[in-house]
Amino acid sequence: MSKPVVVRNVELPPSDAVAALEKYGVSTVHEAQGRIGLLASYMRPIYPGATIAGSAVTVSLPPGDNLMIHVAVEVCTKGSILVVAPTSPCTDGYFGELLATSLRAHGVKGLVIEAGVRDVGPLTEMKFPVWSRAVSSQGTVKATLGSVNVPIVCASASIHPGDVVVADDDGVVVVKRADAERVAAASKQRVDKEDAVRKKLASGELGLDIYSLRAKLKELGLEYK
Amino acid sequence: MSKPVVVRNVELPPSDAVAALEKYGVSTVHEAQGRIGLLASYMRPIYPGATIAGSAVTVSLPPGDNLMIHVAVEVCTKGSILVVAPTSPCTDGYFGELLATSLRAHGVKGLVIEAGVRDVGPLTEMKFPVWSRAVSSQGTVKATLGSVNVPIVCASASIHPGDVVVADDDGVVVVKRADAERVAAASKQRVDKEDAVRKKLASGELGLDIYSLRAKLKELGLEYK
């Protein structure tokens, strides 16, 4: 095993940028930062309509063992999002309503886990949002160490502690801490631009004209019949 | 590459038949036409409760490239359903709320795409129905041609432009344009017949008796203990 560690103190992303990214949502943020940082599309919310952004507290742990989630609670702070990846594929229900109660008491906004979750009924009622790979009642043991606040790969994305995680109905995206402000600004620009385009499209104008694509189609040799 | 083309004019199915098929829904229509034309079951609606039927505008395009969706908007007409299949498996989010705004402005009723879609929150709010293989924020480029209104295979079903596509919570089925009226009539017959059966079943009568299955069970040798 690589040496298990818990890193207590993590530099947080600027809170204004986090608030802005939460407002813009996953698809806009992902585009605005150049189409990087998206988690795999099998990461789905347990109920529709939630949008959150926060600072990642990362957890790497073994299949079928949630000891390190209990450890992680202690280093979470207001505005954290817990991001959990097992060291090999696992659908076990690492997390349920009791842990959500605990996380909420510590200000955590939600969970992103490349594994299973359970108690989705109660979690939905208490509006604690979770993005997971599976729903499963299969419990876990508390026998083996992992690490907290180390770099991880979660659902094909590389995530560092303190990165901004944004999650909504479209999925989950990670923004590097150092990029948060730049990406928030770029998101705003994108949204403003889209507002203008939306009006044109709603009036029946064509994307072909708005984006000046007709010349390209001709050059590429598209034939109309 | 096979030569990319856009076919502008497509013969439309009879609008009465389309309206009838929309009323009957996927499972009834699929049965009524002899259990053909069903798309693979991984095609799922982004929100529950929508039912649509319309004339297919088909799009064949490369993985990760939605140029041809922009091209297709121009040839859509009131009552169209856009049906999109990539030339190889892809979960990218080819389509979002801006394109939906554009399609709606041209009278399109919904989208069927054997790939990914994004902006599912906004699409749900604006009630633009989509049946897709995945939800993904991953954007696409506009670099390579494909074809519009050519025969395609989408989610294991062969679809021609102008065929009727019916979609609801059960999935998606295609009815050949020439069969639309016959299948609408057969659907009506089926629904009428089912109304009678439903009453009997609700009163506790058994399918074994209604469908006269007991003799067959005996002949096949079923043993009761």
Add this chain to the structure above:
Amino acid sequence: MSKPVVVRNVELPPSDAVAALEKYGVSTVHEAQGRIGLLASYMRPIYPGATIAGSAVTVSLPPGDNLMIHVAVEVCTKGSILVVAPTSPCTDGYFGELLATSLRAHGVKGLVIEAGVRDVGPLTEMKFPVWSRAVSSQGTVKATLGSVNVPIVCASASIHPGDVVVADDDGVVVVKRADAERVAAASKQRVDKEDAVRKKLASGELGLDIYSLRAKLKELGLEYK
């Protein structure tokens, strides 16, 4: 083929225990009985929010053939849950609103099927809960025998007729008939204990302290930085 049979009379589980298990739900019951009996996590409800428990009427049948579901209706009784497994993987829609009407007339509470279901719109409206592997309009024939009320493996779980099946948003779990009362009692104990823990967690106390995990972490060699 192994000889097809229908077993008419099955010993039922104690109704008090069934009622209790329904109240506690899948995750609690699964934990309380020692983490056994869970069905695979691909078994998902067709709509959220339903919780049922009942006595299993089991059906083993061929792919694409639902003759034995019609046979099974006759041996269902008030409080039954129909549990269906094909003899090889199949996503066909074996079951729809007509069969649900029939089952409901005979007091059946719901369906668990390791295959496809259709009419999910109508089933949702009539609040007939189904847990399935797929949604598909693909119909089935009535040509080949199978068996009713024999032991089956459904979604990786071994199920006998008369076992208690519990299903909710978390999935499906089976409790052996002989264990029902013991597991109901253990579930109550678990829930009571969790009530106490929940209060502590909600007040910010840590699981590390409540479950006395700090000594273990030290012994295992966890390093804090």
Add this chain to the structure above:
Amino acid sequence: MSKPVVVRNVELPPSDAVAALEKYGVSTVHEAQGRIGLLASYMRPIYPGATIAGSAVTVSLPPGDNLMIHVAVEVCTKGSILVVAPTSPCTDGYFGELLATSLRAHGVKGLVIEAGVRDVGPLTEMKFPVWSRAVSSQGTVKATLGSVNVPIVCASASIHPGDVVVADDDGVVVVKRADAERVAAASKQRVDKEDAVRKKLASGELGLDIYSLRAKLKELGLEYK
């Protein structure tokens, strides 16, 4: 059900073209005909090293029922390739060494089946090549009709009777009968061109130069560090 039929007489593709396509193999043929007609990549050979091309005898049949394969043998001729697709996803072993013996006696070169196959040991020994979605001993019944020599969709490709099917370690591709000679000629051109390119590449010359890509990279804005 759509009316089950067997079409006895099918126009065959030109034998010279078939022989040529067999020589060029799947990847070359697929490229040469403009990247269409490829079956899904889950279609894998049961043993490596076989390459065949032949005229498709198509079979559409129900899940778990191989009656129509027995029917199809009679309409096969020397050089046929049997192409089988179930009407819904199924992994059952529809086919084994006995049917292979029968097909071989009628001159059939191999099997392409979007389902399961069994007896892969004996089939490997007798060098009867099969491309399938699964290997499974699960047998089938002979209870329900389907059709032979009708258009089918097999593994996402649209196939008509008499089309040329080419299969090797890379997978399976279909060439429309009317295109066979043109595609054979285009394949030859492609192979000749590749021979020249191969020599250059083997000597260390770069594709960037052979295909004149450097200008494009510059235009697209690629930065070297």
Add this chain to the structure above:
Amino acid sequence: MSKPVVVRNVELPPSDAVAALEKYGVSTVHEAQGRIGLLASYMRPIYPGATIAGSAVTVSLPPGDNLMIHVAVEVCTKGSILVVAPTSPCTDGYFGELLATSLRAHGVKGLVIEAGVRDVGPLTEMKFPVWSRAVSSQGTVKATLGSVNVPIVCASASIHPGDVVVADDDGVVVVKRADAERVAAASKQRVDKEDAVRKKLASGELGLDIYSLRAKLKELGLEYK
């Protein structure tokens, strides 16, 4: 957790029957016992050509923890086949060349594991056959108990200790200990019958005639064109 136990003494199946079943192979045995007992088709051999049959030593263990395989070695005997199922889906490499060396020293013929295996190069060289769901180098810990020689569900099949497991290139099938002799006899009958059929088929006779299917086709209404 359900109480972990190791059952030391298990009644063995008759060795003559085991030897016979090994000779007949999976597909024949599965047919001969009425098409029951087949493991899911994702269980694949790590190299082609091996056929084994033996008495099952069953292991139920947690995801990512192979402690119980080490425990199981001690209760294996000459002719055992180790059959391992994790309590939730896991692809970890529970098993490699060292454990194979140990098992072989105790007379074990092979391994069937619904999880991962590693060292497939060395295992192939030493001709120790394994049927698994995955190949993965991911190691496991030795921290948590499970059970040995209890009934398990492995890859959708119910398996008891002392049942006969047969495995070859077609997959894996289990025969209940009490059925072993009967199934061996039925397998012989089947093989004898198939020898006769094979000769007819090889001479060009049709299955339609050998199995007298023409009347059925007519009755079902098959139309020839």
Add this chain to the structure above:
Amino acid sequence: MSKPVVVRNVELPPSDAVAALEKYGVSTVHEAQGRIGLLASYMRPIYPGATIAGSAVTVSLPPGDNLMIHVAVEVCTKGSILVVAPTSPCTDGYFGELLATSLRAHGVKGLVIEAGVRDVGPLTEMKFPVWSRAVSSQGTVKATLGSVNVPIVCASASIHPGDVVVADDDGVVVVKRADAERVAAASKQRVDKEDAVRKKLASGELGLDIYSLRAKLKELGLEYK
């Protein structure tokens, strides 16, 4: 898009360490470095028996577009292994025998690609080893930029240019350049230790005794019957 770049010069890992890691193979190396760095188990070799280790040249590219592989050839050096990951899931055949010829001319030892490969017959003949997610003839275009020699996530593993990639029949593992010597040494230790264990196991000694597990079993409460 994030800015596309090609980094020409990458610090190479020590060649002695690479040679040692190649000798030890994936499973040993993965264990020796603490069970990190393993690529997902769906990465499979196109033919059995190859073992390679080398310095990673990384490529990030769009779905269905292999322009950047052509770019990457130029920056490969003797002993490189090309490691390719698309920015979203794709099974297209990005790579075939011509590119292999080119890579070989530049001293590249093999390819690791989280996508498809084609020409597996010719690649097998020329013994150019490839580990891929799929085999597919589906070609790609050369239209869009990506990056070469930037950090990527490939099959769930984080890989930097100049890291050591080791691949064999068990899969693929990455060792950070800075860790290569330490891991090579740890691998040697592990192999030496295993040699001793293997002898004991081959003589029938039990892992329970060699690893002193009996006390633990007792402490955990394992019951023998």
